[in-house]
Amino acid sequence: xxxxxxxxxxxxxxxxxxxxxxxxxxxxxxxxxxxxxxxxxxxxxxxxxxxxxxxxxxxxxxxxxxxxxxxxxxxxxxxxxxxxxxxxxxxxxxxxxxxxxxxxxxxxxxxxxxxxxxxxxxxxxxxxxxxxxxxxxxxxxxxxxxxxxxxxxxxxxxxxxxxxxxxxxxxxxxxxxxxxxxxxxxxxxxxxxxx
Amino acid sequence: xxxxxxxxxxxxxxxxxxxxxxxxxxxxxxxxxxxxxxxxxxxxxxxxxxxxxxxxxxxxxxxxxxxxxxxxxxxxxxxxxxxxxxxxxxxxxxxxxxxxxxxxxxxxxxxxxxxxxxxxxxxxxxxxxxxxxxxxxxxxxxxxxxxxxxxxxxxxxxxxxxxxxxxxxxxxxxxxxxxx
Numbered sequence: 435x436x437x438x439x440x441x442x443x444x445x446x447x448x449x450x451x452x453x454x455x456x457x458x459x460x461x462x463x464x465x466x467x468x469x470x471x472x473x474x475x476x477x478x479x480x481x482x483x484x485x486x487x488x489x490x491x492x493x494x495x496x497x498x499x500x501x502x503x504x505x506x507x508x509x510x511x512x513x514x515x516x517x518x519x520x521x522x523x524x525x526x527x528x529x530x531x532x533x534x535x536x537x538x539x540x541x542x543x544x545x546x547x548x549x550x551x552x553x554x555x556x557x558x559x560x561x562x563x564x565x566x567x568x569x570x571x572x573x574x575x576x577x578x579x580x581x582x583x584x585x586x587x588x589x590x591x592x593x594x595x596x597x598x599x600x601x602x603x604x605x606x607x608x609x610x611x612x613x614x615x616x617x618x619x620x621x622x623x624x625x626x627x628x629x
Numbered sequence: 630x631x632x633x634x635x636x637x638x639x640x641x642x643x644x645x646x647x648x649x650x651x652x653x654x655x656x657x658x659x660x661x662x663x664x665x666x667x668x669x670x671x672x673x674x675x676x677x678x679x680x681x682x683x684x685x686x687x688x689x690x691x692x693x694x695x696x697x698x699x700x701x702x703x704x705x706x707x708x709x710x711x712x713x714x715x716x717x718x719x720x721x722x723x724x725x726x727x728x729x730x731x732x733x734x735x736x737x738x739x740x741x742x743x744x745x746x747x748x749x750x751x752x753x754x755x756x757x758x759x760x761x762x763x764x765x766x767x768x769x770x771x772x773x774x775x776x777x778x779x780x781x782x783x784x785x786x787x788x789x790x791x792x793x794x795x796x797x798x799x800x801x802x803x804x805x806x807x808x809x
Contacts, residue, residue, distance in 0.1 A: 436675040440652035447677040475694035497802035524705040
């Protein structure tokens with residue numbers, strides 16, 4: 435969180451985390467497409483030749499003035515592949531909130547669990563305990579024929595009490611709900627911290 | 630001067646509130662920096678990549694939003710490389726050598742990142758020394774809240790953080806943003 439009183443801006447950083455191919459970049463692409471172009475920057479993607487996220491994707495949204503401040507939301511994704519461990523860790527630094535994008539495909543369960551555990555480890559190392567960090571989980575690809583039951587995924591990831599959204603990000607379903615929910619949680623946390 | 634290794638989790642973390650008097654002090658320092666080393670371009674951002682101020686570069690029509698994110702990520706990546714190779718030290722500087730322009734990037738305290746582009750004609754050691762000093766000064770400014778900070782976040786402030794309907798205001802603003 436960064437407040438610049440001279441410019442009257444409130445800046446928040448939200449990171450989309452999750453296993454490879456779960457739809458993190460797709461979330462940002464959908465947001466980019468569906469948001470008023472006057473209110474967003476360009477979508478920046480550092481990709482490999484295979485069109486996979488190498489380092490991060492980045493998109494800035496600018497909301498209308500709220501109580502005299504202009505909120506600017508910085509959205510980042512992390513690369514999902516296991517070997518980009520260091521990139522994930524550094525993108526998480528300074529995050530005000532995290533969206534964990536899980537893949538609903540039954541064959542992807544192992545990768546969801548690994549990524550979830552990996553995120554918790556990084557957050558703990560960065561002194562950002564999951565218990566106090568605003569978090570929303572998105573169960574993406576609900577249209578897959580082998581999609582797991584949401585209750586099963588919630589149980590396996592131990593998501594009791596965590597805000598969860600179902601999504602088909604490719605079609606834009608659930609993308610905005612997820613974004614709104616994480617921003618709400620982050621705003622609540624900012625209120626707590628500044629009060 | 631290099632400082633000894635510190636807790637890396639203290640580096641490049643977010644959570645900054647910058648008040649008008651601090652911003653004015655920063656502007657003054659950056660103007661002085663630009664004058665002292667005849668810089669081509671200066672960018673100061675917070676660690677989330679949000680631009681705080683720039684000098685120069687107007688003629689290049691630069692995408693500052695994207696550039697801010699890339700600069701702080703580049704610096705964070707260099708930190709991570711240093712951490713993994715056990716070479717991390719505070720006040721490290723990243724130097725990118727160019728044919729006509731050199732780019733130097735460094736942290737400025739815990740909250741800020743400073744990027745300076747200088748002509749290859751500029752004496753490098755001298756520029757590095759000045760930039761390092763300026764970065765420390767900028768960090769000190771950001772880390773020292775002014776005495777009048779209460780008027781900005783208190784209940785009498787225009788932005789009342791304790792306002793009950795704040796989440797609703799954000800929701801409304803988000804709804805306005807979204808094109809169905």
